[in-house]
Each structure stands twice: as structure tokens, then as C-alpha cells.
Amino acid sequence: MEKREQLAKIFPQTMRKMFLKDSFEFNKLQEIRLRTNKPVIISYNNREYYVSNNGKLQTDSTDAYLISKREMKETMEFVSSYSLYAYEEEIKQGFITIQGGHRVGLAGKVVVEGEKVKLIKYISCMNIRLAHEVIGCGDKIMPYIVTNSEIENTLIISPPSAGKTTLLRDIIRQCSNGNSFLKGISVGVVDERSEIGACYMGEPQNDLGIRTDILDNCPKAVGIMMLIRTMSPKLIAVDEIGSKEDIEAILYSCNCGCSLIATIHGSSLEDLEKKPRIKELIERRIFSRFVILDKTYGVGTVAYVLNEKKEPIYDRNKNSYIKL
Secondary structure, eight states, X not given: OOHHHHHHTTXXXXXXXXXXXXXXXXXXXXXXXXXXXSBOEEEETTEEEEEBTTSOEESSOTTBOBOOHHHHHHHHHHHTTTOGGGGHHHHHXXXXXXXXXXXXXXXXXXXXXXXXEEEEEEEEEEEEEOOOOOTTTTTTTHHHHEETTEEOOEEEEEOTTSSHHHHHHHHHHHHHHOOSSSOOOOEEEEETTSOSXXXXXXXXXXXXXXXXXXXXXXXXXXXXXXXHHHTOOSEXXXXXXXXXXXXXXXXXXXXXXXXXXXXXXXXXXXXXTTSHHHXXXXXXXXXXXXXXXXXXXBTTEEXXXXXXTSOEEEETTTSOOOBO
């Protein structure tokens, strides 16, 4: 089934017809935001648009399509395959991953029990983030993070929405399958927020390679320990580290002989050194490579690659331009 048709299935009939039209390129569609009795707004090719009543994209709200309460309810039924109970654990975390790897963020009335979210009901807002793989986007980075056919412990530093998870995903795929820089190795992925593999019913919707084992919707600290004890990975990959538990698990994995690749939000190495937990990892030289992304020339611009001494081995101002 075509990806456009696959996505359209989660919408009520009127909206379904809109998204099946060829008035825009599906691969440039990034987010679809639905709010009860408010205009449908989409992010398309890094710009925000309203969807008109005839399914066209426009920059003003005149004649914008308003999604009704009934349609929101229908959408939620389609998203959950008419079984909210089956997705109860995911809903507690504020999202559901659907076929194709697309992630539906949810907001509404939160019911709390103790200090934990028990459930979210009366869903009034949805944010559908589309999964778009960029196969091969790590090609130009691989020479900088592989030494003597071994993957270096690598930290990808990036502001939000600058391409870090997309880059991480492709590096995982290449390490798992093997390429001209290294033979294929066993990779363990802890996908706490279902964004790396985008699993649907336990099966990754994104290509993570033939030697990859994935723990979906699992806390990073717990998952790292589980993988080391049960799956014997040569490389562990995680997205968005930061907590005390994450750091402790990373230190444990390095003592077990696993290589590591991780991502973190930040704008520079200096920015990260202001965070005590991350500063400890840097000072102990846990990571021997730092890949720093920004948006200078659009999403996925590689600004620098640094070694463990914080020396640039790639500098966009001196080397040929790299964009994922």
C-alpha cells in the first residue's frame, strides 16, 4: 500500500479525501496538527500551512478546514484500531505509533494516580509526526566515526528537529548491515520513545539493518542493561540521553566492551559541559567522537566532528560541505 494511502486511513472520510489528493508531495509532509474545532495545520517542507476545505495548502486561515469533535473521536478510533485498551500503555506516555512508523502525539484530560499518569481521555489535540527515513544520510559521516574497522563511541549533538535521530537511524543501519568501513555487527537499540525504529506491533517500520535487536518503548537505563545481559551487542544505540540513570547505564556498557552511539539536545560541546552529568562523560573521554549538527544550511547541516581531545577532524568552514 502506498504510504499516502496508509496514512489517510486514520482520518475521517472528508479529511481522507483531502490527503489522497496530489496537491502536495507526501515526502515533504512533516507534521499534521489536529485540534478540536480548530483549523487543520500541517508542517510541509519546513513551513506551516492551513489545509483548505478543498484540500489545498494555504498560508492564511480563510476557508481553512475545521476538524469537529466527532471527527476527532473518529480519528482516535482509527488510530487505535477501535481498541483504546490495547494501546493503554502507549497512551499513558502521550503517543501512539501507527503503521508506517508515524507517531501520533496526544493531549487531553490527564488522569493522575500518585505521581504517574493513569490515562489520557477526552483527546482534543493530536500531532501526527510522519516517519521519513533518509537512507544513506550517514554516508559522509561514517569515515569520521570509524577507525580501523571499529565504530568509535559517538555522541551526536543537535538542537531539536535538526536531524539527529535521522542520522542515528542510518548509522545503526550501516553498522548492522556492514559497509566499506566496517563489517556488519550486532547492534542493540533502546528505543524509549519509539522514534528510532518506529515499531508497530513490535516490528520496526524503519530499516535498522539485519543484525539489529530493538527494545521498543523501554527506558534507556533499563534497556541498556537488558541488551548487554541477553543479546551480546557489539554496539548499543540510544536517543536523547540526559538522566542520571542514563549516565550510569552508559558507564556500565562501556565497561562491558560495547561501543556506544547516542544523541543529545544541545548546540555545542561547550553547551553540554554546563550540564554536570554530561560533563563527567566528556571529561572521562567516554566518547571519542562528537558530531555537531545545526540548521545553518537547512535541517541536517553537519557543523563539526570533534575527537576525544575536542579537536575538529571536520569543520564545515574548512572542509567540503556536508548536509544529511
